[in-house]
Amino acid sequence: MKKPECSAQLAQLVENYRKDMAIFEDDSTQPATVADLSRLSTMTFYAISELAKIIEEALD
Numbered sequence: 001m002k003k004p005e006c007s008a009q010l011a012q013l014v015e016n017y018r019k020d021m022a023i024f025e026d027d028s029t030q031p032a033t034v035a036d037l038s039r040l041s042t043m044t045f046y047a048i049s050e051l052a053k054i055i056e057e058a059l060d
Contacts, residue, residue, distance in 0.1 A: 006058045013054065017047045 001009075020043045024036070032040075 001054075001058045001060070006054060009054045010051075013047060013050050017043065020047075 024040070
């Protein structure tokens, strides 16, 4: 994978994660629930998995 393509994929990954994080309000005073933490960990897992895929493809 060429550098511009890799950069574009990384930028898209960051943007998708930013959009996912928008479900959690910055100024919320409510405590996080187990469901909230589960949702966050799932989103993070998928983002890290996609990052690993991009890196693997870049190294091939």
